[in-house]
Amino acid sequence: MSLSLDTLNAADQTAFTTALDGVYEHSPWIAERAWSARPFASLAQLKLALAAVVREAGLDAQLALIRAHPELAGKAMVARTLTAESTHEQGKAGLTDCTPDEFALIQRLNTDYNARHGFPFILAVRGPRGTGLAKAEIIATFERRLHNPTDFERAECLRNIHRIAEIRLDDKFSRQPGLGDLVWDWAERLSTNSDPGYAERGELTVTYLTDAHRACAQRLAHWMRADCGFDEVEIDAVGNVVGIYHGSDRHAKRLLTGSHYDTVRNGGKYDGRLGIFVPMACVRELHRQQRRLPFGFEVVGFAEEEGQRYKAVFLGSGALAGHFDPRWLEQEDADGITMRAAMDHAGLCPDDIPKLKRDVTKYLGFVEVHIEQGPVLNRLDLPLGVVTSINGSVRYMGEIVGMASHAGTTPMDQRRDAATAAAELVLYVEKRAASVPDLVGTVGMLQVPSGSTNVVPGRCSFSLDIRATTNAVRDACADDVRAELERICVRRGLHFTLEETMRAAAAPSAPDWQARWARAVESLGLPVFTMPSGAGHDAMKLHEVMPQAMLFMRGLNAGISHNPLEAITNDDADLCVLAFQHLLDQLAPDLT
Ligand code: HGY
Numbered sequence: 001m002s003l004s005l006d007t008l009n010a011a012d013q014t015a016f017t018t019a020l021d022g023v024y025e026h027s028p029w030i031a032e033r034a035w036s037a038r039p040f041a042s043l044a045q046l047k048l049a050l051a052a053v054v055r056e057a058g059l060d061a062q063l064a065l066i067r068a069h070p071e072l073a074g075k076a077m078v079a080r081t082l083t084a085e086s087t088h089e090q091g092k093a094g095l096t097d098c099t100p101d102e103f104a105l106i107q108r109l110n111t112d113y114n115a116r117h118g119f120p121f122i123l124a125v126r127g128p129r130g131t132g133l134a135k136a137e138i139i140a141t142f143e144r145r146l147h148n149p150t151d152f153e154r155a156e157c158l159r160n161i162h163r164i165a166e167i168r169l170d171d172k173f174s175r176q177p178g179l180g181d182l183v184w185d186w187a188e189r190l191s192t193n194s195d196p197g198y199a200e201r202g203e204l205t206v207t208y209l210t211d212a213h214r215a216c217a218q219r220l221a222h223w224m225r226a227d228c229g230f231d232e233v234e235i236d237a238v239g240n241v242v243g244i245y246h247g248s249d250r251h252a253k254r255l256l257t258g259s260h261y262d263t264v265r266n267g268g269k270y271d272g273r274l275g276i277f278v279p280m281a282c283v284r285e286l287h288r289q290q291r292r293l294p295f296g297f298e299v300v301g302f303a304e305e306e307g308q309r310y311k312a313v314f315l316g317s318g319a320l321a322g323h324f325d326p327r328w329l330e331q332e333d334a335d336g337i338t339m340r341a342a343m344d345h346a347g348l349c350p351d352d353i354p355k356l357k358r359d360v361t362k363y364l365g366f367v368e369v370h371i372e373q374g375p376v377l378n379r380l381d382l383p384l385g386v387v388t389s390i391n392g393s394v395r396y397m398g399e400i401v402g403m404a405s406h407a408g409t410t411p412m413d414q415r416r417d418a419a420t421a422a423a424e425l426v427l428y429v430e431k432r433a434a435s436v437p438d439l440v441g442t443v444g445m446l447q448v449p450s451g452s453t454n455v456v457p458g459r460c461s462f463s464l465d466i467r468a469t470t471n472a473v474r475d476a477c478a479d480d481v482r483a484e485l486e487r488i489c490v491r492r493g494l495h496f497t498l499e500e501t502m503r504a505a506a507a508p509s510a511p512d513w514q515a516r517w518a519r520a521v522e523s524l525g526l527p528v529f530t531m532p533s534g535a536g537h538d539a540m541k542l543h544e545v546m547p548q549a550m551l552f553m554r555g556l557n558a559g560i561s562h563n564p565l566e567a568i569t570n571d572d573a574d575l576c577v578l579a580f581q582h583l584l585d586q587l588a589p590d591l592t
């Protein structure tokens with residue numbers, strides 16, 4: 001019989017602890033201590049309270065909790081002394097029928113991991129979707145995490161223990177996060193389209209207007225139309241996928257939302273895409289319930305945000321803001337294909353782009369859901385965070401020019417080495433950015449074009465990405481970096497070019513929209529945690545023309561992003577959809 005919050009909230013401490021037996025392996029003390037935090041308004045709040053008990057329990061108790069868990073395919077499994085839950089989980093993951101080689105490898109990993117960290121490797125083998133990780137993925141994760149620092153691994157083991165507990169609680173409550181499953185599965189399906197040269201390696205790269213990019217647009221349009229019940233769906237002149245779900249009054253103002261579906265090279269499945277799928281799931285539910293909001297709902301899959309194929313960024317959201325610069329059409333990609341040619345090849349009509357500019361008087365504002373892309377929520381065991389402001393950013397492409405010469409005959413004091421100059425600059429950027437809180441500076445691309453082992457580099461190109469919570473801090477850093485580059489080049493007898501390729505102002509959230517996200521998070525029984533966004537988002541483009549605010553969702557693997565390890569859980573995605581639904585329902589009274 002399923003557990004319920006009413007039962008738990010009414011239970012005495014013993015009954016409460018008994019009801020939650022097995023949620024945390026051999027560790028009833030966690031439920032015992034969480035009892036005093038009742039009543040619990042939601043399952044999410046209960047999960048958070050249990051995690052808080054562990055966080056506040058201190059190092060020794062945390063280590064005891066980790067050590068209370070069995071090794072994967074370890075001695076307890078062989079001796080058949082696993083708990084029922086662990087037996088089910090390890091069995092479902094195929095760990096009970098390893099080949100001799102797999103079994104030997106896992107034993108070695110167990111030994112090495114214990115020897116290095118002093119506690120067993122913990123992984124929620126039912127995985128982020130709750131349906132079980134493949135054995136190969138489990139082993140690969142084991143091998144990868146073996147080399148992490150021990151304090152990181154201790155935190156990662158605890159996060160996996162909370163995920164194991166979350167799945168066990170869902171089972172006890174017979175709760176399937178169906179809306180989160182839908183979002184998770186859409187992301188999985190869309191990730192099967194990837195650019196050549198990456199797809200073959202199982203890497204996800206979808207850059208602007210490639211075949212994979214166009215396939216993604218088709219899939220999104222199809223799902224919007226066929227699965228979700230949008231009234232109008234179109235792929236616009238810049239490649240955005242635009243879905244409209246009319247309100248009861250077709251002429252009422254619209255709420256605009258969405259995010260991007262392009263990716264960085266070898267990126268993750270959720271950056272951008274989560275912010276398309278979550279509102280799509282909301283529309284699917286509205287359509288299923290035959291419900292109409294008293295305002296229109298416009299969900300956009302923005303075609304380009306990452307600036308991977310062309311230097312210009314925010315092409316999709318920039319077009320809606322009326323800020324698409326026609327000069328971008330002449331930009332060339334690495335193969336010399338102009339953006340205009342790429343658009344023509346994709347059947348898009350660049351001349352129609354100016355028509356995409358939205359009449360902002362017809363919109364209530366813009367909201368965007370996005371993965372955090374950082375470690376903050378993950379470290380706090382919080383599923384959701386409300387964004388206060390998006391950091392301002394500026395990007396450059398630069399080149400230092402010296403003189404290529406023979407590596408063997410050119411004395412060290414007679415070189416005009418472009419790469420060593422660039423190396424000095426990279427270290428300066430790191431030092432300068434580290435000197436001020438909430439300022440970051442990155443040289444993400446660094447290369448000696450047509451370099452050779454035995455040639456002193458005559459040229460070295462580099463990118464520069466500087467961001468801060470305020471434009472003033474951002475610009476001061478950019479000025480200092482340029483000044484240092486000049487000093488380095490004068491001293492070394494080199495010269496340089498530095499071209500600004502993107503500038504986006506810091507974008508504070510509109511207070512009323514931020515408050516709506518806060519109320520939505522609160523309605524789930526979760527604490528409202530507010531935070532700035534270090535990453536740039538389409539919302540900062542729409543910020544230029546209408547009020548905006550964002551909701552963050554935590555990522556797994558310490559929130560890593562722009563990396564194939566980017567991951568989310570179905571439970572968190574479910575909470576995200578519920579929060580968005582609450583925001584929509586909040587709006588209705590304001591407007592009627
Ligand atoms: O770089 C960014 O912040 C975003 O992911 N494009």
Ligand code: MN
Nearest residue numbers: 264271306562
């Ligand atoms: Mn990104």
Ligand code: MN
Nearest residue numbers: 271272536537
């Ligand atoms: Mn993004």
